[in-house]
Amino acid sequence: MxxxxxxxxxxxxxxxxxxxxxxxxxxxxxxxxxxxxxxxxxxxxxxxxxxxxxxxxxxxxxxxxxxxxxxxxxxxxxxxxxxxLAETGSLFKDIVGKTVLTYDAMDVGKVGDMLIDPKGCLIHNVLISTGPAFRKKHLVVSDEDVHSFGDYVILKLSKEEVNKRTTD
The missing domain is CATH 2.30.30.240 (PRC-barrel domain)
Structure with a gap:
């Protein structure tokens, strides 16, 4: 969901x-x-x-x-x-819109949404929107693809790997 x-x-x-x-x-x-x-x-x-x-x-x-x-x-x-009572930057609304970068510091796009299992309180995937507004493409990444998370989200993927996994 x-x-x-x-x-x-x-x-x-x-x-x-x-x-x-x-x-x-x-x-x-x-x-x-x-x-x-x-x-x-x-x-x-x-x-x-x-x-x-x-x-x-x-x-x-x-x-x-x-x-x-x-x-x-x-x-x-x-x-x-x-x-x-919430930790700073930990709310869903704070994460959506964060800029996503490849490990070689290339801009991928922005966090658009997350696929969650609310009953198990798990996040299965992070949905990233890439490209210009009229030709948006999407990238789905899991926790294994995320290197670090702070003001930006940095992936363990290169720009080439991102391009291969991006869909319309």
Whole structure:
């Protein structure tokens, strides 16, 4: 499932009551893990966020169902802003748009999305958009292809290897 499609899904507690919507994913890209899933609850003017981990997830389909009941959700620490408890630069929105380089410092493109397994909290692949706006091509890389991650994403691939793996 694309991470961008997972964000926005409705979250239900184990009593089938709406608990909120998926607001953001906290990611540990070096380990290919979704560390926390942030859920937004409340109205637009009084929005609060709480996080859940892999063990709190029960089922994922058209909705995300938690193993927690309403009381357990109410007891979770809630914050007013997503960045209050999340590590700097670890949110999905911070990673999308990062510039991707080959190991020989050639620009490949930008991180466009991620393929995730939300139930297992795993990131299977990172989707990279390359080329100009009207002729965009895509490159799919796994954790084995990523050399380092910081302000930029540096791949273990050369420009030639990237060109061979790029698709329309």
């Amino acid at each position: 694309k991470a961008s499609k997972f964000i926005g899904m409705t979250v239900l507690d184990n009593d089938a009551k709406e608990a909120g919507k998926i607001a953001e994913l906290e990611i540990k890209l070096k380990h290919c893990l979704v560390d926390k899933i942030w859920v937004a609850t409340g109205s637009a003017l009084n929005k609060k966020y709480f996080s859940v981990k892999e063990g709190d997830l029960d089922k994922i389909g058209d909705y995300v169902q938690l193993k927690l009941n309403g009381k357990e959700i109410d007891q979770k620490t809630k914050v007013n802003k997503l960045g209050e």
